[in-house]
Amino acid sequence: MIRAATLADLGALVAMEEAFPEVDRFDQPTWRRLLTGRSATLVHETGGTLDANAILLFRKGSDLARLYSISVAPAARGRGLGAKILAACEACARKRGAKRMRLEVRASNSAARRLYDSAGYRVIAALESYYPDGEAAHRMEKVLIASSDGAP
Numbered sequence: 001m002i003r004a005a006t007l008a009d010l011g012a013l014v015a016m017e018e019a020f021p022e023v024d025r026f027d028q029p030t031w032r033r034l035l036t037g038r039s040a041t042l043v044h045e046t047g048g049t050l051d052a053n054a055i056l057l058f059r060k061g062s063d064l065a066r067l068y069s070i071s072v073a074p075a076a077r078g079r080g081l082g083a084k085i086l087a088a089c090e091a092c093a094r095k096r097g098a099k100r101m102r103l104e105v106r107a108s109n110s111a112a113r114r115l116y117d118s119a120g121y122r123v124i125a126a127l128e129s130y131y132p133d134g135e136a137a138h139r140m141e142k143v144l145i146a147s148s149d150g151a152p
């Protein structure tokens with residue numbers, strides 16, 4: 001089941017990310033800010049346990065939504081959960097009026113890159129030394145809603 005996270009999920013979200021150190025983890029204050037700010041956090045749960053989450057950021061007056069983070073618990077990967085929560089993020093962004101979704105992905109993250117390629121995201125920029133450790137990023141974007149001039 002995919003649903004919007006609330007402050008009641010704070011502990012479970014922190015615990016979920018502590019379980020897999022390869023992602024850029026958020027601490028409790030950051031999660032609290034994300035759960036109460038101009039953003040949306042979606043979670044997937046199986047049998048009452050969170051096994052995937054994704055964070056969307058919105059800006060006032062902008063039709064661009066940003067996929068800030070997406071992660072699936074290691075034991076649940078490779079079964080379509082990433083694609084499912086990404087699709088739910090796109091539906092959520094459309095509902096909030098976004099016409100495009102943008103994200104950055106580490107150049108070395110082939111699993112995430114495959115997920116985004118499959119979902120129709122296109123690279124719009126290569127960003128050298130984007131991350132604090134110096135790694136490059138690819139900025140990717142997907143059009144969510146056809147514009148009025150007939151473009152996809």
Ligand SMILES: CC(C)(COP(=O)(O)OP(=O)(O)OC[C@H]1O[C@@H](n2cnc3c(N)ncnc32)[C@H](O)[C@@H]1OP(=O)(O)O)[C@@H](O)C(=O)NCCC(=O)NCCS
Pocket residue numbers: 023069070071072073076077078079080081082083084104105106109110111112114115118
């Ligand atoms: C990236 C991530 C969210 C993918 O989640 P997932 O549930 O395993 O993905 P899915 O099972 O939905 O697979 C989606 C696509 O990615 C591909 N994929 C998933 N894991 C892969 C891997 N390790 N290597 C290559 N491709 C992979 C799948 O084959 C599928 O492609 P297809 O549709 O062409 O067959 C997950 O690996 C993860 O949480 N990684 C750590 C956090 C992270 O890197 N987040 C992204 C930050 S930008």
